[in-house]
Amino acid sequence: MFQGENIKVLPLTGGFVELRFDRRDESINKLDRRTMAEFREATACIAAEPLVRGVLVTSAKDVFIVGADIKEFGELFAMPERELASYTLASNRAFCAFEDLGIPTVVAINGFALGGGLEMALSGALRVMASSAKVGLPEVNLGLIPGFGGTVRLSRVAGLKTAADWIAGGKPASASSALEAGVAHEVCEPALLREAALVLLRRAACGEVDWRAEQQRKRNAVSIQESALADALAAIEDRAIQADRRHLPAALMAVNLLRDALALKREAALQLESEVFARVAKTQAAGSLVQAFLNEQHLKKQYRSLGQKSRKLEQAAVLGAGAMGGGIAYTSALSGIPVLLKDIRKEALDAGIREAERLLARQVKAGRLKAESAQTTLAAISPQLDFAGFREVDLVVEAVVESVEVKKRVLSEIESELRDNTVIASNTSSLLIDDIATGLSRPENFVGMHFFNPVPAMALVEIVRGVHTSEEAIATVVNYAVAMGKSPVVVKDCPGFLVNRILTQYVRAFLLLLEEGADFLQIDRAMEAFGWPMGPASLQDVIGMDVSSHVVDVISAGYSSRMPQMPHNALRLMVSLGRHGQKCGLGFYAYERDAGGKLAKSVAPDTHALLSKLQRTGDRTFSDSEIVERMMLPLIVEAAVALEEGVVASAAELDTALLLGIGFPSSLGGPLNYADWLGMAEVVRQCDWYAGLGEAYIPTQAMRGMARDGARYYPRVSKAEIRSAMKASQPHRVKDSSITR
Structure with missing residues (x-):
């Protein structure tokens, strides 16, 4: 019926069709310009077929739709504000056209439906979620608000308080929470999702479910008393005001928009949303947070590349059970990599294990970890006073006292206890790696690994490359840090490395x-x-x-x-x-x-x-x-x-390191991004x-x-690039009018 690069419309039995999101050559679905253009055409094709009785919306990926393509934001946000508002409103009309189909539509949400993914789902009449799926509108984390009708539809589907909480908070919601909020009509086991959605679609088509009322309430204005409005928004608005004081205005703009748009009908509310979206997109915070996200994606791409060169990591060891060493051992075990924790003092080992127990108990109490998983994690830390088992470890992290002579003595002793290919990493914040490496017989295996304190909470790890450090050693330590849930940045050996050097000034x-x-x-x-x-x-x-x-x-x-x-x-x-x-x-x-x-x-x-x-x-x-x-x-x-x-390879890595390492204001996006803004x-x-x-x-x-x-660390998008991108977004499709009745 319709086949584009990212969307297909396929005939089903009984006069139904399936609109399937299936982004070509990608593992996830995004709502980029091409996909949006195909969505408009696919909807028009369905609307033109009088024999179609209903639409099932699905994803061929493990997720539903993760949102817009953030790589396109640079081109979009370079538009003048009025032009960006008009473009956003025009994109919104694709969802309105789908919402206004004169037939029932059921969206089967199999995985993450975030940002534009949830907004697309909200344009459907009915929604069925897999129990493992999550939905949310996280745009505030990029300094933005929803721009595809999320503020309009969610407030009418789930109520003002839920909409404000989800949008201003930016956190995803579970399937059970979505069901409770009325965002999902049904929740089922993942294996049963397709059949459950089809059953609901058939019931709607037969008139057993009032899908028309579900669609109509999204078009209507909502009447609410001022006192009820204030009660619904009070706590959320207070948090949004605090964020605004930190130069992060998106949450407060979203709350104000929700309040103002509630009394408007759909078209006027969408117009207002588009205007506010364009306004917030032009703020310094939005530009900085979007760039910070792109920088993180740049780093993740590097991690994947380096991961191919890494040695296998099955067993780690940590020397020194102090605050840093104990934190490293705990984080390693929590990530699934067992660790030998060695110290010369039993009291230090006991203290390290007690701290791990305390941290695990906190995780269990917060509901982030099951009690049995906590016990498994604790069992993965082996405290010891000797070098037993060190021949089997793939990587050793030294975290002894911050003294060149002490570190050199300890590392010289440990090197003879290890295999020839075991990587040794020194957790130092101020000592030169090449100074510590003197005396090692295998300096190519030696690398710096500067964790920030407290280790379990701080995401940044500086990976310090010495003169003799091999690429394989760098890759192995980067891979270890990523496995621990950290964001490693590779830096050159110099006083203070990167973050502390800049912080010193x-x-x-x-x-x-x-x-x-x-x-x-x-x-x-x-x-x-x-x-x-x-x-x-x-x-x-x-x-x-x-x-x-x-x-x-x-x-x-x-x-x-x-x-x-x-x-x-x-x-x-x-x-x-x-x-x-x-x-x-x-x-x-x-x-x-x-x-x-x-x-x-x-x-x-x-x-x-x-x-x-x-x-x-x-x-x-x-x-x-x-x-x-x-x-x-x-x-x-x-x-x-x-x-x-x-000292660092790119502006992206430098800015990410400063944001993660010293709490550099997120609204500025890092020192080099801030320099670009000035x-x-x-x-x-x-x-x-x-x-x-x-x-x-x-x-x-x-x-x-x-x-x-007039140069910048992050080049601006030119008008020619914007025009070229817009032209490239035109859909390429194949139509087939066959409908199986």
Whole structure:
């Protein structure tokens, strides 16, 4: 009846047809431009056939439809806002045409139906879900709102509160939750899905199910009292307001849209949705979050490529049962890779196992893990005081004390206990891999593996390539990190590697501001208002002043021209006074446990007086914008230098590392994406304004060249590319008018 590249319409018995999503040469279905064009044509073909009694919608993939093709967003979002709104509304008409077919339609949801996938399903009259399937509208996670009618249809199908919760929260819902919300009409076992959907379709066609009423309520306006409206949205709106304050406006825009569109009929509501979608798509947050998603996909593609070169991973080992080593062992076991946990002290091993038990108990309590699975995970950690079984391990992670001499001694001892092809990874945050590797007989098997603390919670792992490190060793460690659910980024061996090196410039900018008389409270407020989860003073308290001071000194020594010594800085002062931050109850701030055991922060009364001893000229007034510029510019410049030096291979990897590693504001998308948003000419102009503050503020020659040429780290999409893409989206189809009655 219809055959395109991604959609087929196939005749079934009894006068029914099947509209099947089956994206050519792909494992999943997406609603890209071509698929949408085919969907319009397929719907028109069905509408033109008077003998068709009903439509079954299916997917030939393991998922239903995962949403739009995000790779197309760059071209779409380059359109002017009004043009983007018109384009979105025109796309919506395809769903309206399907919704307005004069016959019943049943959508069989076999797997994930996310974003546009759920919006397509909502345009059908009835929905049957496999018990394993999930549905949701996660667009807010990309800084967007649904654009294919999700705000209009979901609020009328499931009610305002559910719609607001699903859309502003962005989390997928289970089949049982969808059934309870009225989004699914039936739920069945996956093997029974097709037959259950066909039975429902036949019942609808025979008039046993009022499918017309299901469709009509999506066209109508909804009448609701103002008090009920406020009650439905109160808690969700509060969360959305908090996100908006972090420069993530999508959730609040979605809540306001839901409120405004409820009283409108379908066409007017869709018009409003298209306008708000275009508006939010043009925000900095949307551009940043979409780019961050594309960067993550770039990394996943690299992981798949490296995975082909990896050695087989069946057994791991960890040396050192401290906080880091214990966390690594727990995460390894949780991911299904058994691990030997060795330490020289039984007390350390006992503490490591107790911590694993605590973390597993929390998982069980939260419902994320079954009790028997927790026991299996715990059994996969083998605590030991000797090297028994180390001949069988494929990879060893060393996590002993942060000392070159200690690490060299431990690694030299362990190397003789391993097979010749076992990979050794050192978990170090500040020591050079090549320094640790001296003395190893097989340095090609040695690599850095910098986990961030706490290991179970932090996604980033820096994989550090030494001079002698083989590609196979890199691939093996990357594969291990991915298996643990981490996001590894491969970096070159240098002081601070990538993330801590760039963070050091940010911390040094903070210390310099304090020396010049800035108020640490204002700095924290300004940077938090800018989007950071916490200000730099709070961050030092969390890290620990002693740890941060040591790391800043070590890394700065490696880049003496851009990071000259700061002998009398606030970190050293705090350390000299024993004010190490949260862990001792006093740093820049004071900390006490409340009645519930939660750590409460307050302003320490003497901090300003202490910091005044460092100030060169007493207190000085700074504007918030000046504070932001002075904090962010050294970070941007150091990121640019690191990329130019080949510390990391791409802007995508660098920005991902900073987003995952230090809580860089997600609304900015990473330092290089933020530089693109400012424009390199503006970055250079600001740098030149602050050039007197030191080399940290001096842009590279490459940056000046980018400013001159209007270049970017992430190239813009041209108008010609947009026109070409639109032309390429035209469907290629084959029509066949045969209907089996």
